[in-house]
Amino acid sequence: ATNGDDVISDHGLGALRVAATLAHTLPGLALRVEAGGRHLLAVGRSGDDGSGGPRCTPCGFRTAVGRAHRRHRAGERLAFLDLPEGTEPDLLADLPEGGAVRPGGLHRVPSSGRWLWAFATTLPVEVAREVGAPVAAAAPALAAGDLVGLRWDELTEVTVAYAETSARPGTAAEAAVVDLLEQLLAACTAHELVLAATADAAHRAL
Numbered sequence: 001a002t003n004g005d006d007v008i009s010d011h012g013l014g015a016l017r018v019a020a021t022l023a024h025t026l027p028g029l030a031l032r033v034e035a036g037g038r039h040l041l042a043v044g045r046s047g048d049d050g051s052g053g054p055r056c057t058p059c060g061f062r063t064a065v066g067r068a069h070r071r072h073r074a075g076e077r078l079a080f081l082d083l084p085e086g087t088e089p090d091l092l093a094d095l096p097e098g099g100a101v102r103p104g105g106l107h108r109v110p111s112s113g114r115w116l117w118a119f120a121t122t123l124p125v126e127v128a129r130e131v132g133a134p135v136a137a138a139a140p141a142l143a144a145g146d147l148v149g150l151r152w153d154e155l156t157e158v159t160v161a162y163a164e165t166s167a168r169p170g171t172a173a174e175a176a177v178v179d180l181l182e183q184l185l186a187a188c189t190a191h192e193l194v195l196a197a198t199a200d201a202a203h204r205a206l
Helices: 010-025 044-048 058-073 125-138 172-205
Strands: 030-035 038-043 090-094 100-102 106-111 114-121 147-153 158-165
Touching: 010 030, 010 058, 010 090, 010 114, 010 147, 010 158, 030 044, 030 058, 038 058, 106 172, 114 172, 125 147, 125 158, 125 172, 147 172, 158 172
Parallel strands: none
Antiparallel strands: 030 038, 030 090, 100 106, 106 114, 114 158, 147 158
């Protein structure tokens, strides 16, 4: 991100924060950043896709996006690469073998003989925990050894909701994990929309 016209919206920067955090968190997940069908940046394994464009590591992308977010919060006007004003970047996931993505941004990747499911939200971790508590309390118990939790990324200010499971793809045990995370995702998304609408109404009232 560089100084210039205010071409990246709060929504666009939020999407970059979420994508950067997931790419840094999920082993083997790579990204392609495009706009209008034009390749802008490859993150992770996508750097070897023959595009010939700029590339960076997931760690480097997370660092750049996190710094841009803090500058944006401080009131600095930011541009993303050379996008014209009003253009939002498209973020395309490149999954490792055995990976999957479901509607809403719930991702699965293999990890050390197990499976890692995760989604990310711009809600602070305390808010995500409060929003998700009723969902978690009502959910059936998962298989022994499955782990579900929230992880806060201080740099991007994004919360990752994740589940580590031994449940193989297509099994009932996996379906239980997916159902829980999709309910958590729906609750977090609804709360994000309420906060965005409230902020927009407050801005219009100024």
